[in-house]
Amino acid sequence: MRILFSFIAVLALVLIAYAGVKTANLQFLFGVVVPYAAIALFICGFIYRVVKWGSSPVPFCIPTTRGQQKSLPWIAQNKLGNPSNTMEVIGRMFLEVFLFRSLFLNTKTEMTSSNRVVYGSEKFLWLASITFHYTFLIVLLRHTEFFVPTAPFFLDIIKSVDGFFEIGLPRLFLTGAVLLASTAYLFARRLYIPQVRYISLAADYFPLVLIIGIAITGMLMRYVYLTDLVSVKVLALGLLSFKPVIPEGIGPIFYVHLFLVSVLLAYFPLSKLMHMGGVFLSPTLNMANDSRMTRHINPWNYPVHVHTYEEYEDDFREKMIGAGIPVEKEGVVNGK
Amino acid sequence: MKIYNGGKIFIGLLVFAVLAASPFIFNMGKSKTAEKPDIRIDTPEILKLEDKKCVAPREQMRATHMKVLDSWRDAVVRNDDRSPVLVSGRQYDKSLQNGCMKCHSNKEEFCDKCHAYVEVKPTCWECHIEPKEKKS
Numbered sequence: 001m002r003i004l005f006s007f008i009a010v011l012a013l014v015l016i017a018y019a020g021v022k023t024a025n026l027q028f029l030f031g032v033v034v035p036y037a038a039i040a041l042f043i044c045g046f047i048y049r050v051v052k053w054g055s056s057p058v059p060f061c062i063p064t065t066r067g068q069q070k071s072l073p074w075i076a077q078n079k080l081g082n083p084s085n086t087m088e089v090i091g092r093m094f095l096e097v098f099l100f101r102s103l104f105l106n107t108k109t110e111m112t113s114s115n116r117v118v119y120g121s122e123k124f125l126w127l128a129s130i131t132f133h134y135t136f137l138i139v140l141l142r143h144t145e146f147f148v149p150t151a152p153f154f155l156d157i158i159k160s161v162d163g164f165f166e167i168g169l170p171r172l173f174l175t176g177a178v179l180l181a182s183t184a185y186l187f188a189r190r191l192y193i194p195q196v197r198y199i200s201l202a203a204d205y206f207p208l209v210l211i212i213g214i215a216i217t218g219m220l221m222r223y224v225y226l227t228d229l230v231s232v233k234v235l236a237l238g239l240l241s242f243k244p245v246i247p248e249g250i251g252p253i254f255y256v257h258l259f260l261v262s263v264l265l266a267y268f269p270l271s272k273l274m275h276m277g278g279v280f281l282s283p284t285l286n287m288a289n290d291s292r293m294t295r296h297i298n299p300w301n302y303p304v305h306v307h308t309y310e311e312y313e314d315d316f317r318e319k320m321i322g323a324g325i326p327v328e329k330e331g332v333v334n335g336k
Numbered sequence: 337m338k339i340y341n342g343g344k345i346f347i348g349l350l351v352f353a354v355l356a357a358s359p360f361i362f363n364m365g366k367s368k369t370a371e372k373p374d375i376r377i378d379t380p381e382i383l384k385l386e387d388k389k390c391v392a393p394r395e396q397m398r399a400t401h402m403k404v405l406d407s408w409r410d411a412v413v414r415n416d417d418r419s420p421v422l423v424s425g426r427q428y429d430k431s432l433q434n435g436c437m438k439c440h441s442n443k444e445e446f447c448d449k450c451h452a453y454v455e456v457k458p459t460c461w462e463c464h465i466e467p468k469e470k471k472s
Contacts, residue, residue, distance in 0.1 A: 047353070050349055055340070056340075169402055226402075
């Protein structure tokens with residue numbers, strides 16, 4: 001059901017955009033209004049979510065510790081697994097954000113036929129994730145040819161490496177194919193591993209199906225149902241310079257692609273995709289394990305009224321002396 | 337509302353906002369670029385024609401002319417099939433220079449304008465010899 005829901009949702013989005021453009025001629029809605037709304041939602045929603053996280057106090061010092069913490073000088077510290085200062089935290093964060101280290105070190109648990117639990121290395125999740133994220137980034141950078149009037153310096157390099165094998169015409173960009181393959185793997189993984197399937201929700205399937213839909217419509221437009229690129233760029237630059245125009249001769253598949261991307265942008269701040277900002281605000285990752293050097297004050301702490309022993313003795317000194325109880329400050333009356 | 341680590345979060349959000357808005361920033365004050373490049377089909381050969389038609393309708397040629405050229409290349413170079421293409425009673429050589437550019441002899445005004453606009457760099461002139469145009 002959760003899987004079917006995601007498929008039906010994405011299919012409905014495709015049909016809405018296709019029918020809207022093909023039969024109702026709503027080019028202005030799908031080409032101008034929806035993209036603007038989506039970009040506004042994306043940027044404002046993203047900032048809202050991050051500010052909300054930033055305003056949540058972290059009660060404890062809770063970094064995840066992977067390896068030996070800083071201890072006596074002759075005990076080697078695992079600096080990137082168990083950072084004790086800001087520089088080491090930055091090092092660990094870099095490895096996490098750019099190389100997905102925690103996924104790389106991920107292990108799998110399996111029960112053998114003789115009912116023994118065994119643990120093993122599991123690199124495919126890491127491989128599919130990292131190829132998916134980086135190919136998505138490259139595909140996005142490749143799209144800058146539509147976003148800016150003159151191409152940025154990296155565009156030629158990316159396109160020549162990406163289309164290196166010159167397969168077909170327009171030549172195949174490898175990142176597009178790898179993007180599709182890795183998202184397909186990530187989706188199939190959720191279906192075929194029983195434990196993962198059990199914990200997967202519609203919110204896990206939907207973004208994957210949506211991204212697969214974006215990749216498929218994009219590749220269809222590039223390789224099969226070619227559309228007039230000049231008109232597409234006129235539309236894109238019109239949007240980006242706040243002088244929107246709807247040129248003639250853009251096929252409905254372009255509007256489907258654009259609508260799916262708009263939905264992804266608008267959905268982004270509402271969903272698990274916010275891990276893009278969230279990874280930096282994750283206390284288990286961005287805190288240094290220095291609780292033996294610095295006291296972590298819980299910002300939640302309610303200001304408790306404390307009655308110290310000194311105050312207690314000041315209050316009851318005479319009665320204590322009268323009862324023969326030893327006091328710390330003798331000969332002092334009422335605290336003076 | 338108190339923001340913990342406000343400075344760092346502000347810098348992070350600033351980087352995000354600038355990156356997310358960068359396509360808008362790069363397009364600021366460049367209203368002219370949104371205009372469609374104006375390609376010219378007023379070469380002497382085309383002006384001589386009574387019905388100004390190419391091998392396929394204009395919309396189709398705009399989107400898929402590279403596929404036409406690719407199939408001609410395959411036919412001529414790989415299958416040795418140089419038979420001319422017949423479209424509505426007119427014959428066209430399966431050739432870039434003797435077919436397409438017989439009429440569209442203005443490479444700079446016809447080919448290059450759009451290719452430059454959409455940042456496409458076709459590999460035609462890696463094998464073919466680039467025509468020398470007379471500067472008028």
